[in-house]
Amino acid sequence: MDRMKRVKVEEQDPKIRATNFEEVCLGYTQDEAVEEASRCLNCKKPMCVSKCPVAIDIPGFIKHVKNKEFSEAVKVIAKYSALPAVCGRVCPQETQCESKCILGIKGDAIAIGKLERFVGDYSRVHNVDLSETKPKNGIKVAVVGSGPSGLTCAGDLAKAGYDVTIFEALHEAGGVLVYGIPEFRLPKETVVRHEVENVKKLGVKLETNVIVGRTVTINKLMEDEDFKAVFIGSGAGLPMFMGIPGENLNGVFSANEYLTRNNLMKAYKEGYQTPIRTGEKVAVVGGGNVAMDSVRTAVRLGAEGHIVYRRSESELPARAEEVHHAKEEGVIMDLLVNPIEILGDEKGNVIGMKCVRMQLGEPDASGRRRPIAIEGSEFTMDVNTVIMSLGTSPNPLIPLTTEGLSINKRKCIIAEDETGLTSKKNVYAGGDAVSGAATVILAMEAGKKAAKAIDEMLSK
Ligand SMILES: Cc1cc2nc3c(=O)[nH]c(=O)nc-3n(C[C@H](O)[C@H](O)[C@H](O)COP(=O)(O)OP(=O)(O)OC[C@H]3O[C@@H](n4cnc5c(N)ncnc54)[C@H](O)[C@@H]3O)c2cc1C
Incomplete structure (x- = not known):
């Protein structure tokens, strides 16, 4: 060796x-x-x-x-x-x-x-039993969202003896793990479902199809239902668009919608009725991991998949492994290209995308070289589906319906310290809802820290 x-x-x-x-x-x-x-x-x-x-x-x-x-x-x-x-x-x-x-x-x-x-x-x-917990203490804690932050917080609190309920807006638990990351990177029915089941085996209750802020509010959970603390792990699921003409045409998707239709609603499987554009030529605008997941999904649905990114390959924010896999699968990289308009036919369907070529200037605030449009370089890409993968922000519903919960300019819930304590008493938050779109393990870290702080606070 x-x-x-x-x-x-x-x-x-x-x-x-x-x-x-x-x-x-x-x-x-x-x-x-x-x-x-x-x-x-x-x-x-x-x-x-x-x-x-x-x-x-x-x-x-x-x-x-x-x-x-x-x-x-x-x-x-x-x-x-x-x-x-x-x-x-x-x-x-x-x-x-x-x-x-x-x-x-x-x-x-x-x-x-x-x-x-x-x-x-x-x-x-091998079905290894991991369901050991401390004796139950009967104290109720609510967790909003069943993504990695919520599952981690709920699991750690259940292990410490708390009576934990997760409230999840969708019909299935897992957050981005079930609706965002594609099956070919993360199998749902085996891997994700099993790990969610392990958390439930610790005694965590899961209520799906409950939109906190609509079906129930955080104030109501605390005042009427005796939850002594709440952890908000509601993620950052609100997609951003470019604001260019034509983004409302048929055949323009946010990456979140496209991936959700495929992963959660199983559009790729026979017998499932969810409509999805299989498109002959699909352009994914963006260069992050979500863009790579979208374009690789489009390729699997039979399309010619393009990544359209305004900087060069060395600035691509996606993991090198994802870019490598995408290229191996035949994805075409249209780099140093920026869309300026999506073109439609008289029925409102996408028939092309007007773009401009870019060059790199001096580094900007992010440290990456700033892309600058090259005058007179406009051209039209022949595409019939466009997927916007430009990032996401937290949905404002929970802050809007929770008195005393502060958010910042980016619509993220403000955590006062690293435990995730918010401006509202006994309410904690973590994961993408606080940081903006980040990673699974950082969301888990936030869930763990909040669980520890909630335990310390409630066991005083
Ligand atoms: C396509 C894609 C690919 C990614 N790939 C990777 C990767 O390879 N590696 C990596 O580390 N990270 C990856 N990420 C990022 C990672 O998945 C997230 O950072 C992580 O899932 C955040 O966890 P979270 O618990 O904060 O939120 P989420 O996973 O977003 O979960 C939030 C949950 O809260 C629920 N919710 C929202 N609002 C409410 C409400 N009002 N009431 C009740 N429930 C609510 C949502 O339905 C959701 O289930 C990817 C993200 C995307 C979108």
Whole structure:
């Protein structure tokens, strides 16, 4: 074994996977996981842990994998995270835990994400029991939203003995994990549902189809239903648009709507009635992970998929792995291009997109070089579906219906400190609702910190 080289993980062939919604990465087998775990140096001062927002004992679980004690490895991770099979698949490990692995200085960092995924999957396949909690204390806590922040907060509070209810607006729990991230990166019925079920097995109650701010308000939950504290993990699901002519035409979607139709409403599956444009030529405007998910979904639905991004490849905000996978699957990168108008026919259907070519100037406030339009470079792209993937912000419904809850200019709920305490007594918030669109693991970190603070506050 070459200690400096990472054990390769199998992936579906790009040509085949571009035609299906099965997972791209097939994950390690037991032998491969043990071999990869055996490369770990088990550092005395593990830097990988310092870069994990929920501080998982990474060398601890990897040591168990190395010794083939897989159930023990599951239990180590479960102390810190309820979502190992999710995080093993979607966390940006290359900029977190793996970026600090000593082996990465001269060779390949340990594949911490792939090992975490292996352990999470082992736990599901072998039904490892993780339902241990402290005795119930009967104190009620409400959690708004069942994304990673809400699930984490609810799970940690249930473990500490609280009577927790999650109120979720949609018909299925998981937040972006079920409606946003596509099946080919994160399988829903196996991986996400299992990890949500694990949280429910801790005693957490889940009420779906409840829109807090419409069906019930936070004030009502606290005053009439005896909830002693509330955690708001309602995410940032409100899409942004460019404000250019033609954005109201048939065939223009926000990335959120397009992905929700496909992931949550199963538009790609036979027998499901959700309409979705399969479009011959689809342009996705934006260069982040959500844009890559959208364009790769469009390709799988049979389209020629284009990424239209106003900067160059080195400024693409998406993870390098996502860009690489998208290119392998045949996505066309139209870089240094900016849309200025979407064109429609007399029936209001998209028939093209007018764009302008860009060049890069001096760095702007974000530190990235500013894109500047090149005069006289206008051209028309021949497309019939346009997906806007320009970012999202929190929905203002909860702040608008909750007296005393402050928000900032970006419509994010203001947390007074890192516990997520808001301007309203006994109400905490975290995840994308506070930070704006971020990552799964940062949302989990916020859920954990709030759970700890709620426990300290209520057990005084
Ligand atoms: C397409 C896409 C791909 C992504 N890929 C990655 C990735 O690869 N890696 C990564 O780390 N991050 C990724 N992210 C970001 C990540 O998913 C989010 O940062 C994370 O899910 C935020 O968690 P959250 O709990 O704050 O909110 P969410 O996951 O958004 O969950 C919020 C939940 O609250 C519910 N809700 C909202 N309002 C109400 C209300 N009024 N009443 C009741 N319920 C309500 C929503 O229905 C939702 O279920 C991606 C995001 C998107 C959109």
